[in-house]
Each structure stands twice: as C-alpha cells, then as structure tokens.
Amino acid sequence: MHIEDLAALIQDDVFVPVRIDAGGGVDILLKIEGLNPAGSIKFKTALAMIADMERSGRLKPGATVVESSSGNLGLALSIVCRALGYGFVCVSDPNISPATRDMIEATGGRMEPVTETDENGGYLGTRLRRIATLLDRHAGWVWTNQYGNPAAKWAHHRWTGPAVRRRVDRPDFLFVGVGTAGTAMGCAEYFRINAPDTRVIGVDSVGSVTFGQVPGRRYLPGLGASQQPPLFEATMLDEQVIVPETETVTACWRFRRRHGFLIGASTGTVLAGIARHAAAGAIPPGATVVALSPDLGDRYAATLYDAAWIGSRYDDLPPDIAEALAA
Numbered sequence: 001m002h003i004e005d006l007a008a009l010i011q012d013d014v015f016v017p018v019r020i021d022a023g024g025g026v027d028i029l030l031k032i033e034g035l036n037p038a039g040s041i042k043f044k045t046a047l048a049m050i051a052d053m054e055r056s057g058r059l060k061p062g063a064t065v066v067e068s069s070s071g072n073l074g075l076a077l078s079i080v081c082r083a084l085g086y087g088f089v090c091v092s093d094p095n096i097s098p099a100t101r102d103m104i105e106a107t108g109g110r111m112e113p114v115t116e117t118d119e120n121g122g123y124l125g126t127r128l129r130r131i132a133t134l135l136d137r138h139a140g141w142v143w144t145n146q147y148g149n150p151a152a153k154w155a156h157h158r159w160t161g162p163a164v165r166r167r168v169d170r171p172d173f174l175f176v177g178v179g180t181a182g183t184a185m186g187c188a189e190y191f192r193i194n195a196p197d198t199r200v201i202g203v204d205s206v207g208s209v210t211f212g213q214v215p216g217r218r219y220l221p222g223l224g225a226s227q228q229p230p231l232f233e234a235t236m237l238d239e240q241v242i243v244p245e246t247e248t249v250t251a252c253w254r255f256r257r258r259h260g261f262l263i264g265a266s267t268g269t270v271l272a273g274i275a276r277h278a279a280a281g282a283i284p285p286g287a288t289v290v291a292l293s294p295d296l297g298d299r300y301a302a303t304l305y306d307a308a309w310i311g312s313r314y315d316d317l318p319p320d321i322a323e324a325l326a327a
Helices: 003-007 041-056 072-084 098-106 124-137 148-165 182-194 245-259 265-279 305-313 319-326
Strands: 015-020 026-030 064-068 087-092 111-114 175-177 199-205 239-243 289-293
Touching: 003 041, 003 072, 015 265, 026 087, 026 098, 026 148, 026 265, 041 072, 041 148, 041 245, 064 072, 064 124, 064 148, 064 199, 072 087, 072 098, 072 148, 072 182, 072 319, 098 111, 175 182, 175 265, 199 265, 239 265, 245 265, 245 319, 305 319
Parallel strands: 026 289, 064 087, 087 111, 175 199, 175 289, 199 239
Antiparallel strands: 015 026
C-alpha cells in the first residue's frame, strides 16, 4: 500500500447542521472528521507527516516511528505505519482513553506510557523527554514531531481548508480547536490566502498554556497543551476563545440528548466555544458559521460519557447535566 492509496480514504465532505441556543441562537455547519480512517482529523496529519518524511529520505523502509500523543494522532500513526510497513511507538500518558490505547495496540502500535507530570502540571514535557531518551537508545528510530512539523499544518492547508470552501465558499466564521496547533494554523493559513474575510476563531481549554494562560490540571485529551506548541502563531487567528472543561462536558452531554450520537471532547470544546462567542454577541444574526469536529465520541464511553468518571472530576455542572449523571 502507498500513501496515495490511504489518502483516497479521506472523508472530507460530511457536514451536519447544528443549532447552538446561546446568544439568541446560531445555526452552524459541523464538519465531521470522525468518519476518517482512525476516527479523527488526525488521519490527515499522520498521512502528511509520513509522506513528507518519505519524500525527504528521513524515513527508511522498515524504520520505527515514535510520537507523543494523548490519543487520536497515536492511533492514526499506528494505522498508517502498519499499512506502509513501519513500526510505531506511541508515548502517551494517563489521559489517553482506554479504548484508544487498546486500538493503538490492536493496530500494531506499541505503547510507551509516562506517569509523571511536567513543570506545568501536564504530561507533554515528560512525554517529550521520553522521546529524546528513546531516540538516544534506538538508532534509526524517527520522530514525526507533530508539535513543530510544518507538514502537520500542510495537511489542513491541502485537505481541510479546501473541503470547507467546497461546501461554503466564504464562511463568516470558522471555529477550530487548538491542540498541537497544526489543524488551526493550516486552516488559518489557507483561509488568509483564499478567503481572507473569513474569521478563524481558535478554541482552547482552560489550563492550557497555548493562549498564554496559567497552566492547570486537565482531564480530557485532545485540545490544550502544557507547553507552547512551536507551530502556534497567535497572529494567524482572528480571535481566541477559552473554555472550561465543565462546559465541554455540558456541550457533549447536551449534544447527545438532542442529536442522539456521541461527539469527542475536542468537538464539545469547539461547540462550547461557539456558545461563549455567541453569548458575548460576537456572532451577528444570519452569519455563516462552520466548525470542525475533530472526532466522534465512541472511544470516550468509559470517560467523558461515564457518569462515575465525570462525577469524580467535576462538581460544578449545570442542573440538567447533574440530573442526567444521577439518572
């Protein structure tokens, strides 16, 4: 199998109309990325990074790829590497969902867990130090480095941005979650060149340092970082929205109640960010709004959608969610 064969599997044309009740109501188009192979937008990121490393000669036949990931990219790389004949090692932490961890192992990846937090209370610094140790120990191993690899941006300049414009030529707003920043920066770069009137809004979690916040404890994988992502450029975003994890949980549970299917934590954070922006009066009536849904929620059944798990971590949820947890 070749990169081109895998790229043909990308699902880039699924959009779901969703209404956000905040601010008098906002109708959005939610771009569903969870139908891609590996179940997330990170399939495109994995393809782009591996393709770039093959072209440059850095990735030799039969080599082992190592990456730091709390979930989605790890699974995407595990699948891509297996299909192309490479080994894969995923350096992860306790925030990874059990289902994602099991899927990585089932697709041939090897887990390398860390348990100690870094100086900001997260795990990213610890994971990166583990990668450095592994590269010193194993000659020939290659790090894709999603945090600083320009190919992680290029994936979304090539695929995601154009897919949005095929559906809505010039949306007024595009809401994108910011984790490692590859998706957000790639989309922002694409729209700045091709549809500069579109306002690209970055959404992140409270406790992440990306937007210059004080670091704090986060339980949900996906968005956020405990170290500044090298790819992130604040000037590429028109605005930034910061969302507490309780609002992410609320958005996910309300979405399930209204629409009947599960969304991932990153998607819930983006929807909560739109609600915050709308409540602040920042989205005019009739605006065309598109949002990226990085993944669906099937692998969060034991965490984000488990009442006991939620109840042990969050105690300030709104009454309707507290009632649902107690049901």
